[in-house]
Amino acid sequence: MAFTDRFDTHQQHDPKKVELLLWVKTSMFAILTFVLIALALITQRKLGGAELINAASAWTAVVLIGLSMLLSAICYFWNKFDHYIFFRKHLGVTGFVMACVHTLYSFVILRHQFPFPDYYLSDKNLPSFLFALAAFLYFAFMTSISNNYAVHELGSMRWRKLLRVGYVAYVFAIIHFGLKGYPYWVRWIQNGMQTPPSIGLVLFIFALFVPYFRVVLEIALRQQRKKSSAGMKLYNTLSRSVEEVKPIGDKITMYSCGPTVYDYTHIGHLRTFVNVDVLKRTLLAEGNKVVHITNITDVGHLVGDNDTGEDKLEKGARKYGKSIEEIIAFFSNFFMQSLDKVHIMPSNAYPTATSHISDMVALVKTLEAKGFTYETKEGLYFDTSKFAQYGKLSGQKLEDKQQMRAEVHIDPDKKHPADFALWLKRVGRFADHSMHWDSPWGDGFPGWHIECSAMSMKYLGETIDIHTGGVDHIPVHHENEIAQSEAATGKQFVRHWFHGEFLMIEGQKMSKSLGNLLTIDDIEKEGIEPTALRLLFLQTHYRQEMNFTWESLKASQQALKRLREAVLQTKSQTQRSQISPEKSETAAQLSAKFYSTLSNDLQMPQAVATVWEVLKSNVPSEDKYDLVMEFDRVLGLGLGQIKEKTDVQVSEKVQELIVQRDNARNDKNYEESDRLRIEIEKEGYIVEDTSEGTKVK
Structure with missing residues (x-):
């Protein structure tokens, strides 16, 4: 049995005895270190009495605290020292005790030699004093949280982040001792280094290795994470294959088709946005920078995506008996609230179509200049026959596009059913259109498709890395975006197309006629949390059609409750603050498994299963809690915000x-x-x- 296994077993059986043994061994090591340093100071500087204790305690503190910080790197690079990791806290606390002894002697016992404030606040000594004070105060804080109670209250992850700041405090201590010893060390060098270096210089050089090895360790860990990460691989609708996401520049640009704000955002929309949210969170967790834009359509989207019917905004205003401005404000707000309730990270911007009319006009003028348009009495259209690659996203050939039904109004001067409006004039059926602007083609308003190209180019550039949306956008809207964008720029518009499948309701397609369009409010009215809906969405792969049932949602609510209870139980079990190498390896494997499932075309159900696997594993509770919190930053279930007692919402x-x-x-x-x-x-x-x-x- 390995030492760490014996140690774990012993600790579980008699933790108080093991803890006492660690303190005894650390104290013995501290005494030995103090004696050796004192002997060196007696030999080299002829110190004695209070001055000897003052100097020896200071350098002993440097050694002990330095070793406590070096242990992580030592154990990482040399496995045979793994078992010494358990001394890290004890070395640090004992080192701080020695720093307190040094402070006591400097300010009290030797106050006649170092009078306050004259000595410390003098021009010569003030910088050294300030660095020492900052280091001492933070070491005091570190010591105060070096206990299981602090780990429990702060959370293991936040606790460890706070301790890492201690390296900065240690650098301050190095600067303090460097400023004090620098004149003596320079004089020694100028005298030809005829005597052995002082113990102060030797220990100062040792201290310099502490931050150096920490930097080396961070570089090694980053390289290991980079090496173990194969990169995000997603199904690309354009190539019809799973491909690695490779950004053009140093950040991933992502554009999402947002809502047309004429009616309520329903849970079908929310499923798409949750899928996109998990994708973005995963990309961020892998160390990528992501710039994400989601548009708001507030003009130009007709009832038929192929330019048939009336403007949806005017239809919504008439339906609810409100002005268009009131409709836009209300449903935009409802959309944002719905996103927030299912924990969707905000996009970098939510540009509206009406705020970018000039950008659309400029893009249409470019298309016109390049010969991709033609004008009729009713509007300006994109000539799809001029774009040879039209249909490459959907796989549908141009000649397969069918003429509209006879009862549906179409512009009689359109050359082909697939041709789409870039600008619609305020004539005929749109003579009374309430939203309109001047343009080179007359008073009117932009077509729906042009807004996404204009806004994505403005905020993300002519070529974007990822474009997201529902599968219903593939044959018309996204096909048209590609045509107009690539015709205008001559460049590839989108490198990776990400589409989510439909959400069915009780086995039926969602539709207004069936009255089964459910919103987040409908979910809450049944006493079910929106987070349970998010968890339910995570149970189905984004490219798989999902069937929503109330039974499945209620089961998801119960699963969420069990998950929260397991997390709370894990959080409350603070038995240790160290982790053995074997269990550290288990934690690393579970972490790698979680990210590899998501990096492989966003396998969300397997990622959720890995969370449960972590909670059932033998990894120590604090590290288990850390892992779950790390995973939840991707899954977005808000597990870090749950309270000790959660009130159940009851309908x-x-x-x-x-x-x-x-x-x-x-x-x-x-x-x-x-x-x-x-x-x-x-x-x-x-x-x-x-x-x-x-x-x-």
């Missing part, structure tokens, strides 16, 4: 069932009580009988 229907069941139990009508229990459980709750009545969770 009015279930509340009424609880009251009826309590009445049945009071009347000793157990048959009715059992029936009501089944009814409550069908709603997705677990029933508990308590002395206070029925409780659900």
Whole structure:
């Protein structure tokens, strides 16, 4: 059995005895270090008494704290020293105690030699004093949080980040001692180095290796992560294959087709945006910089994506009896609130179509100058026959595009059904269109497709790395974006197309006619958290059609509750602050597994399964909690914000069932009580009988 395994077993059986043994060994090492340094100071500088204790305690503190910081790098590069990692905290705390001794002697015992404030605030000594003060205060803070209670309250991840700042404090201490010893060391060099170097210079050089090895360790860890990461691979709709995402520049540019804000954002939209959100979070977790733009369509989107029907904004205004401005403001706000409720990270910008009319006009003028347009009485159109690659995204040939139904209005002067509007004039069916602007082609408004090309180019450049949207956009909207963009620039418009599949409702396609368009408000009215909806979305791959049912959502609510309980239990179990190499390897393997599943075409269900695997593993609780928090930054379930006790949201229907069941139990009508229990459980709750009545969770 390896030493670390024996150590773990021993610690589990008698942790107090093991902890005492660590303190005893550390104290013995500290005493030995102090004695050796003192002997060197006696020999070299003829120090004695209080001056000797003052100097020896200072350099002993440098050695002990330095070793506590070096251990991570030493154990990483040389495995045979792994078991010394358990002394890290004890060395650091003991080193701070020696720093306190040094401070006590400097300010109290030797105050006649170092009077305050005259000595410390003099021009000569002030810089050295300030660096020493900053280092001492932070070391005091580090010592105060070197306990399990602090780990529990701060969270293991935040706790370790705070301790890493200690390297800066150590550099301050190095500067302090360097300023104090520099004159003596220079004089020694000028005298030809005829005597052995002073113990102060030797220990100063040792201290310099501490931040140096930390930098080396960080570089090694970054290279290891980079080497182990194969990069994000996604299915590219354009190539119809899984490809590695390779950004053009030093950041990944991503554009998402946002909503047309004429009606409520429904959960089908939210599934698409959750998929995109997990993609973005994964890219960020892999160390990429991501610039993400999501547009807001507030003009020009007709009921038919192929330029048929009326403007959706005018239709929405008429439906709700509001002005177009009121409709835009209300549904834009509802969209943003819906995103926030399912924990979607904000995009870098949400540009609106009406704010970029001039950009669209400029792009259309470029297309016109290059001969890709033709004008009719009703508008200006893109001539798809002039773009040889039209249809390359959908795979649909131009000749396969069918003429519209006879009852649907189309511009009689259109050359081909696939030709699409770049600018629609305020004539005929649009004579009373409320939103309109002047243009070289007359008073009117832009077509829907041109806005995405104009805004993506303005914010992200002529070629973008990733363009996202639903599969319903492939045959028309995204096909048209490619045509107009590449015709205008002569460059590839999008390198990687990312499309999410449809969301079905109880086995049926969502539609207004069926009345099954569910919003986030509908979810909350049933007493179910929006986070449960996000977790449900994570259970299905983004390229797989998903069937939403209320039963599956209620099951997701229960799964979320169990997940939170497991995380809280892990957070409360703070038994140690170190991790053995074997269990560290297990944690590393689980971390690699999580990211590899996501990097392989965003396999979200497997990533969620890995979270459960971590929670059931033998990795120490604090490190287990760290891993789950790290994973949750990608999954976005808000597991770091949960409280010790979570209140269960209960719908009015279930509340009424609880009251009826309590009445049945009071009347000793157990048959009715059992029936009501089944009814409550069908709603997705677990029933508990308590002395206070029925409780659900």
